[in-house]
Amino acid sequence: MNIKAQITNLVPYKPGKPSDEVKKEFGLSEIVKLASNENPFGCSPKVNEWFKENGVNHAIYPDGYATNLRDSLAKKYSLSPEQFILGNGSDEIIQIISRAMLENGKNTIMPAPSFPQYKHNAIIEGAEAIEIPLINGAHDLQKMAEAINEQTAIVWVCSPNNPTGKYINKEELISFFDLVPSHVLIVLDEAYHEYAVAEDYYDAISLLESYPNLLVTRTFSKAYGLAGFRVGYGMASPSIIQAIEPVREPFNTNVLGQTAAQIALEDETFLQNCREQNRLGLEQYYQFCEEQGLSYFPSQGNFILIDFNRDGDLLFQELMKKGYIVRSGQALGYPTALRITIGSKDQNEKIISVLKEILKN
Numbered sequence: 001m002n003i004k005a006q007i008t009n010l011v012p013y014k015p016g017k018p019s020d021e022v023k024k025e026f027g028l029s030e031i032v033k034l035a036s037n038e039n040p041f042g043c044s045p046k047v048n049e050w051f052k053e054n055g056v057n058h059a060i061y062p063d064g065y066a067t068n069l070r071d072s073l074a075k076k077y078s079l080s081p082e083q084f085i086l087g088n089g090s091d092e093i094i095q096i097i098s099r100a101m102l103e104n105g106k107n108t109i110m111p112a113p114s115f116p117q118y119k120h121n122a123i124i125e126g127a128e129a130i131e132i133p134l135i136n137g138a139h140d141l142q143k144m145a146e147a148i149n150e151q152t153a154i155v156w157v158c159s160p161n162n163p164t165g166k167y168i169n170k171e172e173l174i175s176f177f178d179l180v181p182s183h184v185l186i187v188l189d190e191a192y193h194e195y196a197v198a199e200d201y202y203d204a205i206s207l208l209e210s211y212p213n214l215l216v217t218r219t220f221s222k223a224y225g226l227a228g229f230r231v232g233y234g235m236a237s238p239s240i241i242q243a244i245e246p247v248r249e250p251f252n253t254n255v256l257g258q259t260a261a262q263i264a265l266e267d268e269t270f271l272q273n274c275r276e277q278n279r280l281g282l283e284q285y286y287q288f289c290e291e292q293g294l295s296y297f298p299s300q301g302n303f304i305l306i307d308f309n310r311d312g313d314l315l316f317q318e319l320m321k322k323g324y325i326v327r328s329g330q331a332l333g334y335p336t337a338l339r340i341t342i343g344s345k346d347q348n349e350k351i352i353s354v355l356k357e358i359l360k361n
Contacts, residue, residue, distance in 0.1 A: 006123050019325070026321050032351065033325045034341040036227070037162075037192075037303045041274050041344070043225035044267035047260045062255040069258045072265050073233060077205050082238040085245060086253045090191055090219040090232030095121050097187060097215065097234070100244040101153045102127035109147050110156040111139045113163060113333030115189060118156045127153070137164035137297040137305070141172060145179040155180055158189040160196055163332040163339045165299025170202035177211050185240070188216045192301035194223035194271060195278055201300070205235070212237050220257075222302060223274055224264045229257035278302050281342035288352045292359060305329065307337045308359070318358055324351050 019031040034040075070081040087093040098121035102108055105127075110118040112131035122129040128151075132144045144155060157176075159168040168176075180186055188204055204216045215236035221227040231253055234241070264270075285304045289296045295307040308315055312328035312335055319326055319338075329337030342348065 004124065004126070006126055010120065010123060022320055022323075022325060026323075028323045031323050031325060032343065032347050034343050034347065034351065035325045035327045035339075037222055037301065037341045038227050039223060039225035039274060039302070040342070040347060041225065041270075041277065043260070044264045044270040046267050046270075047226070047263045050259070050263050051256075056255055056259070058255075060255075061251050062253060062258060064250045064252075066253050066258050069231075069253075069262045069265075072262045073235075076265060077235065079205070079208070079235060080238065083208070083235055083241060085234045085236075085241050085248060086258075087232045087234070087248070088252050089221055089230045090189070090217045090234075091117055092252060093217045093232050093234040094118065094187070094189075096244055096247045097154065097185070098122060098125055098127075100247045101185060105151060106153045107149070107151050108154040108156065109144050109152060111144065111158060111161065114156070114158045115162050115191075134161070134164065134166075136166075137161070138166040139168060141168070141176040145176060148179075148181065148184060150183075152181075152184050154185045154187055156187050156189065158191075160192045160300040162191065162301065163303070163305050163327070163329070163334070164297045165192075165301040165303060165305060166297055167196055167198055167201060167300040169198070169200040171200070173202050174207070177207070177214070180213065182213050184213060186211065186214045188214060190216055191219050191222055193218055195275060195302045196300040197275065197279060198300055208235060208237065212239075215240055220261045220264060223271055224261070225274070226257070226260050226264055229254075229260045231257040231261040277344070278342050281345065281348050284345070284348045284352065285340070285342070288355070292356070302342045303339055304342065305332075305334060305337050305339045307334065309336050311335070312337055315358070319351070319354065322354050324354060326351075 019033055022031050066086040070084050073084050074081045094117050102122055102125035107128035107130055108122045109130045111134055119129040130147050132140050208214055215234050217234045219232040282299060297305050312330045315338055316328035327339040329335055
């Protein structure tokens with residue numbers, strides 16, 4: 001078979017081991033999964049209540065346009081429904097953008113390390129992926145701007161950045177946008193937007209009108225606690241959405257996901273509580289790091305990257321044997337670090353206690 005040459009060396013995305021598999025492998029009765037930045041508090045109770053009380057016709061295709069969810073998003077952000085594109089998670093939005101705009105002879109610019117799907121999709125489409133190294137966990141926006149040329153199709157910005165949790169403040173972001181030519185699409189990945197609380201964090205929605213080459217991506221998988229439903233979305237000018245819509249699969253978001261996302265969008269109280277609990281959880285880790293003399297990046301996401309000055313894979317294995325699944329920094333560009341999702345207060349206390357014991361050895 002004639003498989004694209006550029007994908008022969010690509011490695012498929014590897015999610016963490018399923019909890020049941022880890023239980024079986026190590027003879028454990030309980031697993032705490034803090035590897036995928038899922039919401040430890042689940043989703044809005046209103047979502048669960050709705051599914052208990054309402055039936056869904058599983059034999060009928062979903063609304064391919066996700067009309068009700070689009071309308072709810074448009075109302076929330078004071079935009080028009082034509083400014084949204086829905087996807088099977090924001091991962092698919094990234095794939096749609098890449099498929100629509102990248103090809104052999106084009107290039108795309110991204111921070112590194114950051115979300116790996118930017119580069120992954122560029123390679124699949126035959127485009128050049130230009131990676132600009134982070135500086136102390138943050139985007140080097142000046143170098144990213146300097147790398148742009150006539151062949152540049154997309155510039156990726158991830159704020160807060162995964163895996164470091166660093167964000168870009170309003171002044172820095174606008175200054176960077178002003179340097180990007182109008183022929184280049186700026187994709188602002190805000191998967192962790194709902195967790196950001198910094199006073200100088202920007203309002204991406206207000207920037208859409210000023211920058212017609214801007215597309216913002218968000219997801220219901222993180223703070224909304226709907227990772228299993230797989231719903232993400234992009235926001236941009238109607239002309240950009242109209243241009244990339246033909247790449248989207250006809251029924252790419254399902255009935256359950258559309259419904260759950262629409263209901264979750266209305267429960268701001270739940271979201272605010274998760275945001276507050278996340279900040280308290282981060283403080284637990286900050287205190288732990290200060291006590292142990294460990295380097296870390298202050299985070300605006302629901303995770304923290306801590307440098308343990310030890311092989312990340314070995315630490316990962318030790319924690320997994322004790323029932324805790326985290327993410328090794330080996331695959332994230334920080335080989336002696338772990339990325340740990342912020343859990344509940346109790347979960348944080350327990351894994352911190354285990355880490356303290358490991359560090360004694």
